[in-house]
Amino acid sequence: xxxxxxxxxxxxxxxxxxxxxxxxxxxxxxxxxxxxxxxxxxxxxxxxxxxxxxxxxxxxxxxxxxxxxxxxxxxxxxxxxxxxxxxxxxxxxxxxxxxxxxxxxxxxxxxxxxxxxxxxxxxxxxxxxxxxxxxxxxxxxxxxxxxxxxxxxxxxxxxxxxxxxxxxxxxxxxxxxxxxxxxxxxxxxxxxxxxxxxxxxxxxxxxxxxxxxxxxxxxxxxxxxxxxxxxxxxxxxxxxxxxxxxxxxxxxxxxxxxxxxxxxxxxxxxxxxxxxxxxxxxxxxxxxxxxxxxxxxxxxxxxxxxxxxxxxxxxxxxxxxxxxxxxxxxxxxxxxxxxx
Numbered sequence: 310x311x312x313x314x315x316x317x318x319x320x321x322x323x324x325x326x327x328x329x330x331x332x333x334x335x336x337x338x339x340x341x342x343x344x345x346x347x348x349x350x351x352x353x354x355x356x357x358x359x360x361x362x363x364x365x366x367x368x369x370x371x372x373x374x375x376x377x378x379x380x381x382x383x384x385x386x387x388x389x390x391x392x393x394x395x396x397x398x399x400x401x402x403x404x405x406x407x408x409x410x411x412x413x414x415x416x417x418x419x420x421x422x423x424x425x426x427x428x429x430x431x432x433x434x435x436x437x438x439x440x441x442x443x444x445x446x447x448x449x450x451x452x453x454x455x456x457x458x459x460x461x462x463x464x465x466x467x468x469x470x471x472x473x474x475x476x477x478x479x480x481x482x483x484x485x486x487x488x489x490x491x492x493x494x495x496x497x498x499x500x501x502x503x504x505x506x507x508x509x510x511x512x513x514x515x516x517x518x519x520x521x522x523x524x525x526x527x528x529x530x531x532x533x534x535x536x537x538x539x540x541x542x543x544x545x546x547x548x549x550x551x552x553x554x555x556x557x558x559x560x561x562x563x564x565x566x567x568x569x570x571x572x573x574x575x576x577x578x579x580x581x582x583x584x585x586x587x588x589x590x591x592x593x594x595x596x597x598x599x600x601x602x603x604x605x606x607x608x609x610x611x612x613x614x615x616x617x618x619x620x621x622x623x624x625x626x627x628x629x630x631x632x633x634x635x636x637x638x639x640x641x642x643x644x645x646x647x648x649x
Contacts, residue, residue, distance in 0.1 A: 313433070313435045313443060314422050314425060314426065314433060314443055314445070315422075315426065316483065317422060317443065317477070317479065317483060317484075317485065318419065318422045318423065318426070320482070320483045320484055321415060321418065321419045321422070321484070321485075322419075323507075324354050324415060324484075324506055324507065325353070325354050325507050325510075325511055326351070326352070326353055326354070326506065326507055326508065326509060326510075326511045326514075327350075327351075327352045327354075327414075327415055327504065327505070327506045327507075328349070328350065328351045328352070328503075328504075328505045328508070329349070329350055329352075329414070329501040329502065329503055329504045329505070330347070330348075330349050330350075330370055330501060330502045330503045331347065331348050331349070331350050331414060331499070331500075331501050332345065332346070332347045332499070332500050332501075332502075333345070333346045333347075333497060333498070333499045334497070334498045334499075335495070335496075335497050336495065336496040336497070336498075343498075347370045348367045348368065348369070348370055348377070349367070349368045349369070349370050349373045350365060350366070350367055350368075350413050350414065351365060351366045351368075351514070352365045352413040352414070352415055352416065353365060353511040353514065354415075354416070354511070355382060355511075357382075358382045360382075360400065361380065361382075361412055361416060362416050362419070362420075363412075363413055363415075363416045364380060364381050364382055364511075364516060365379075365380055365413045365416075366378070366379050366516060366519055367379070367411075368519075369390070374519075375388075375390055375521075376388055376519045376520065376521065377389075377390070379516055379519060379520065380400070381516045381517070382400070383399065383400060384397055384398060384399050384400055385397070385398050385400060386398075386520055388520070388521060388524065390521075393523070393524045393525060394524060394525045394526070394527050395520070395521070395524045395525075395526055395527075396526065396527055396528065397526065414485075414488070414499065414501055415484075415485070418477070418485050418488060421445075421452075421475060424452065425445050428447070430447060430448065430449065430450060431445055431446070431447060432445070432446040432447075432448065433445055433446075434446075440478050440479070441478070441479040441483075442476060442477065442478055442479075443476070443477040443479070444474070444475070444476050444477075445474070445475040445476075445477075446472070446473070446474050446475075447472065447473040447474075448472055449470065449471060449472065450471060450472070450473055451471040451472075451473055451492055451493060451494065452473040452475075452492070470493070471492070471493045472492060472493055473490070473491075473492040473493075474489075474490075474491045474492070475488065475489065475490055475491075476488070476489040480504070484504070484506070486500065486501050486502075486504065487499065487500045487501075488500075542557060543557075544556055544557045544558065545557055545601070560597050560599070562595065563595045563596065563597045564591075564594060564595060564596050564597070565596075565597045565598075565599055566584075566587065566596065566597070566598045566599070567599050567601070568580075568584070568598070568599065568600045568601070569600075569601050570600045570601070584598060
């Protein structure tokens with residue numbers, strides 16, 4: 310079995326340049342529909358890059374000339390086409406430490422296969438009945454494919470069994486075009502199409518030329534966390550622990566403290582005593598404390614967390630897309646401001 314995945318690795322080592330349309334579906338607990346992202350990538354393999362192992366450009370899927378993210382080994386650049394702003398950040402080459410944005414498809418798969426070959430616990434299964442499928446199981450490990458290497462993350466908790474399952478589909482040339490990653494934290498499906506490989510010399514592509522001109526350069530804080538004071542609060546609709554659908558309009562007429570939390574977030578736990586006092590002090594002021602859970606914890610942990618906190622709040626399975634709509638902040642929502 311190791312021979313089969315080693316042959317995939319050899320194919321990946323032959324890659325110098327890959328361009329493709331990328332789609333990711335993330336299936337979150339509490340929601341029937343996946344969160345879908347789609348981008349076009351140009352991935353330039355660079356073994357000398359200690360942080361990622363590749364340079365890459367991420368563009369809008371429907372307009373490949375509109376770059377939204379660039380990493381060239383020395384800096385990262387992120388672009389917002391809606392308000393015509395961008396930020397640039399110089400990168401220090403720290404081995405094994407990934408850049409903040411999503412590491413490209415083939416670089417991550419190369420790291421996953423290398424980790425699999427080095428692991429004593431990986432269980433490998435190959436199915437060549439129709440499309441060649443390779444399944445890799447780590448029964449008692451939580452494995453995350455990230456950067457040059459797959460990282461073994463120990464996040465075990467008594468009573469919960471960690472696991473990681475990966476399923477690779479290969480095209481007729483033996484290159485991966487689909488990755489299904491399921492673990493004790495959730496399920497993600499990634500697929501690529503319109504694949505072109507080694508069509509040009511990576512040295513001929515000037516990544517800096519893809520940065521749009523005429524955009525305002527701003528600091529990362531302002532780029533990711535714009536000031537949304539006095540703006541209408543974005544609406545949301547999520548399921549609580551009992552499956553009941555709740556949205557912001559259900560809480561009209563109340564002052565809302567909206568918190569984005571995570572079960573494994575230390576600062577979130579440290580804020581609980583303050584939140585308890587806040588609710589007690591303003592119990593007669595129609596104060597609602599709403600917590601939207603990020604997908605950092607396993608679903609079975611949420612009821613215990615809600616019980617342990619002992620504060621009157623809702624917990625939903627949220628997502629980073631919703632967090633970005635609120636400018637990455639916990640907020641106080643005045644009843645004058647609703648979703649409209």
